Amino acid sequence: MTEMRTLKVALLGCGNVGAQVARILIEDADALAARTGARLQLSGIAVRNVNAPRDVDLPQELFTADADTLVKDADLVIELMGGIEPARTLILSALRNGACVVTGNKALLAQDGPTLYEEADKAGVQLSYEAAVAGAIPILRPIRDSLSGDRITRVLGIVNGTTNFILDQMDSTGAQFADALAEAQRLGYAEADPTADVEGHDAAAKAAILASLSFHTRFSLDDVYCEGITSVSASDIAAAKDAGFVIKLLAIAEKLAGADGNEGVSVRVHPTLLPREHPLAAVRGAFNAVFIEAENAGELMFYGQGAGGTPTASAVLGDLVSAARRLVLGGPGRTETTTGHVPALPIDAATTSYYIGLDVADQPGVLARIAQLFAEHGVSIEIMRQTIHRDAGSNVESAELRIVTHRASEAALAATVEAVKGLDVINSVTSVLRVEGV
Structure with missing residues (x-):
């Protein structure tokens, strides 16, 4: 009987996710060997402090502060340190030494992914990063593999x-x-x-990765327009609910025609109103979901736990098993699927709808003046709701208007809002949010 091959696995980082990955590698060693055709030997865990207390009980002899040596002696490297350095240097070292790499480092991939992809291609090894987006949800491999024969139009x-x-x-x-x-x-x-979360930076890094895979072009964090949720108020939420919407922070990547008529891709992150009947509107709590529109497959949605040690470890182990199988069976590593260059479009080129909250004087002709100004800017109004307010102290009445527009270019919508601010009947623009799914 042929003796089973042993592959050395180096783990960089032992936080919440890393500790669960180490536990699974040890506890499920026999099952993983049966799936890969090789024993996956956890050769070491690189950490800053080898004596730090940990939530998972792991053999102390596995811990080391010498990440450089650990990486150079590994067949497979799992990077879960996060941040740019030393993660970048260690991943490059692993790739150049012929090791396959599994990482969950969305910030590094969004900032300098092309360098890593090129090094993996040169070395003929695999660079996998399913855990970088949406935790346990299998989304990157389906985009890269299952939908590779289709044309994705929107994510x-x-x-x-x-x-x-x-x-x-x-x-x-x-x-x-x-x-x-x-x-x-x-x-x-x-x-x-x-x-990083509330200002949208984490979501923006993931948006760049999703856009790169979906549109076969390298997009970086610099290509992503980003707004967080800190300006979303309870009154915005209540008004959205009253109008039949829910507010979500969405990462959006979609193919559009640019100003020159050629195709480009808009990649953006911002608070967004969704109709309550939209599938993403039902995603509650800390769960994640990705909704894909493709020319032939139509609409698809992937839903599940987007964070947490054990769920994210599941995604890491999926990549590890795939990479180990490649080492056992042979063949080139697979990293990215860039086939051309589709330019990133500025936010002005995006097409969307706006939800606009206005505090206006309650007097005849106000609605007509606002509607005329919208028409002058080529923006049509889909929904307009008015609520009258009376100041008990001054007996002055004002009206609160909530407007949802039809889809138009971001540039036209932004120009309309600026023009509205200049009307003498406008007391204030109380909120401006984008709308999708209408």
Whole structure:
């Protein structure tokens, strides 16, 4: 009987996800060997502090602070350190030494993915990163493989569990943003410093990865327009609910015609109103979902846990098994599927609808003046709702208008809002949010 091959696996980082990956490698060693045709030997775990307390009980002898040596002696490297450096240097070292790499580092991939892809191609090894987007949800391989014979036209994703939890709390309980954020932090969904999540940076990195795979072109973080959710108020949530919408932070990548008539791709992240009947509107709590529109497959949605140690470890192990099978069976590694260059379009080129909140003077002719101004800018109004307010102290009446437009270019919509601000009957523009799914 032929003796089974042993593949050395180096693990970089032992946080929440890394600890679960190490546990599964040890506890499920026999099952993983049966699936891959090789024993996956965890040769070491590189950490900053080898004596730090850990939630998972792992053999102490596995821990090392010498990541450089560990990487150079590995067949497979799992990078779960996060950040740009030293993760970038260690991944490049692994690839150049002929190791396949599995990473969940969306920030590094969004910033410098092309360098990593090129090194993997040169070395003929596999670079896999399913865990970088939407945790346990298998989304990158389906885009890369299952839909490779189709043409994806649009991707909409709830890809950050922290912001989805916060917005869901505001929608379901009427909480203010600060209170919903505090609850997310108490439950462990948000970090002590939640900036990367609430300002949209985490989702933007994932949007760049999704766009790159969907449209076979390398997009970086610099190509992504990004707005967070810190300006979304409880009154915005309530008004959206009253109009039949829910607010979600969406990552959007879609193919559009640019100003010159040629195709381009708009990649953006921002708070977005969705009709409550849209499939993404039902994604609650810290869950993630990605909604894909393709020419032949039509509409597809992938849903599941977008974060957490065990769910994300599942995605990491899926990539690891695939890479190990490639080493056992032979053949070139597969990384990206870029086949050309489709330019990234500026936000002005995006086509969307706007939801606009206005505080206006309650007097004859106001609605007509606003409607005329919209028409002058080539923007048509789909929904207009008016609520009258009376100031008890001054006996002055004002009206709150909530307007949803038909789809138009971002440039035309933004110009319309600026023009509206100049009308003497407008007290203030209380909110401007984009709308999808109408």
